[in-house]
Amino acid sequence: MEKKNIDWANLGFGYVPTDKRFVANYKDGKWDEGALSSDATVAISECAGVLQYSQSCFEGMKAYTTEDGHIVTFRPDLNGERMENSCKRLEMPVFPKEKFVDAIVKTIEANAAWVPPYGSGATLYIRPFMFATGPVIGVKPADEYQFRVFATPVGPYFKGGVKPLTLCVSDFDRAAPHGTGHIKAGLNYAMSLHAIVTAHAEGFDENMYLDAATRTKVEETGGANFLFVTKDNKVVTPKSNTILPSITRRSLLTVAKDYLGLEVEERTVYFDEVKDFAECGLCGTAAVISPVGKIVDHGKEICFPSGMKDMGPVITKLRDTLTGIQMGRVEAPKGWLKVIK
Ligand SMILES: *Cc1c(COP(=O)(O)O)cnc(C)c1O
Numbered sequence: 001m002e003k004k005n006i007d008w009a010n011l012g013f014g015y016v017p018t019d020k021r022f023v024a025n026y027k028d029g030k031w032d033e034g035a036l037s038s039d040a041t042v043a044i045s046e047c048a049g050v051l052q053y054s055q056s057c058f059e060g061m062k063a064y065t066t067e068d069g070h071i072v073t074f075r076p077d078l079n080g081e082r083m084e085n086s087c088k089r090l091e092m093p094v095f096p097k098e099k100f101v102d103a104i105v106k107t108i109e110a111n112a113a114w115v116p117p118y119g120s121g122a123t124l125y126i127r128p129f130m131f132a133t134g135p136v137i138g139v140k141p142a143d144e145y146q147f148r149v150f151a152t153p154v155g156p157y158f159k160g161g162v163k164p165l166t167l168c169v170s171d172f173d174r175a176a177p178h179g180t181g182h183i184k185a186g187l188n189y190a191m192s193l194h195a196i197v198t199a200h201a202e203g204f205d206e207n208m209y210l211d212a213a214t215r216t217k218v219e220e221t222g223g224a225n226f227l228f229v230t231k232d233n234k235v236v237t238p239k240s241n242t243i244l245p246s247i248t249r250r251s252l253l254t255v256a257k258d259y260l261g262l263e264v265e266e267r268t269v270y271f272d273e274v275k276d277f278a279e280c281g282l283c284g285t286a287a288v289i290s291p292v293g294k295i296v297d298h299g300k301e302i303c304f305p306s307g308m309k310d311m312g313p314v315i316t317k318l319r320d321t322l323t324g325i326q327m328g329r330v331e332a333p334k335g336w337l338k339v340i341k
């Protein structure tokens with residue numbers, strides 16, 4: 001297979017349409033078989049549920065070329081399971097996780113020429129999503145839906161080296177108690193845009209959201225979960241049912257425990273104890289883990305000992321081990337890598 005002629009190392013994180021996408025439609029109470037399509041556009045009713053009442057959810061994952069030249073994807077069953085939960089909470093029809101994984105495999109296979117080569121630092125980002133296509137004018141779930149999966153090549157996340165991030169404690173809330181913070185709903189992102197634009201305008205890279213009810217507990221950022229490292233090398237992550245269950249974070253905890261022999265804790269993390277941690281990172285599919293150097297709470301600065309130049313030692317080891325697993329350099333736990341070809 002001939003790879004596309006792309007300057008992989010200089011790709012950004014943006015949308016580049018690829019050859020094929022998977023499309024399935026839900027109508028009369030059932031999903032059709034679905035098929036690959038060359039059409040990158042969607043034509044739907046002006047009154048579609050997604051356009052009127054934002055009935056949509058999505059997933060995000062990647063395909064990698066391993067050191068020995070295989071194309072793999074990482075724990076797609078967990079994305080399928082999470083999308084099932086998103087659909088249930090949004091009164092959308094579930095796209096069964098086995099069929100979800102099948103659609104992911106078909107999409108990656110059909111775009112194999114777009115999977116960046118090993119060592120380029122780039123990856124193929126996969127975006128599965130579902131939205132209501134049926135018309136609704138009264139507020140209710142639509143009758144018709146589309147499930148789609150497209151792929152787009154994305155560049156190395158840390159181009160030109162790692163730069164630890166500066167966060168601000170947001171005055172806005174990301175997720176309400178008993179709301180939709182635990183699912184990957186488009187609406188969570190729509191309402192976070194004002195908060196992130198505000199943070200950027202004030203010179204910050206990201207927001208740290210606290211729990212909406214008490215504003216005392218650490219939740220997450222707009223699109224990544226927190227990992228902290230204590231001064232005695234324990235890995236701590238906030239536990240709350242309004243946090244999106246990141247697959248990267250769950251995988252990093254396993255890596256910490258089983259590969260690095262570190263103690264891990266998933267528990268309530270109060271904002272008051274953040275100043276005592278040695279390292280802080282943000283985890284998600286896009287960056288794996290990004291170091292946080294500083295958190296600013298209304299003018300009061302918390303500076304982590306790992307500083308503003310480099311990743312801390314534990315976060316570096318976590319990152320190297322997980323990317324090693326994804327790229328086939330480190331043996332993966334059973335079931336983590338799905339080999340496409
Ligand atoms: C997608 C997402 C994450 C990261 O999840 P991964 O499965 O690791 O990619 C974290 N927080 C939010 C709010 C998200 O939407």
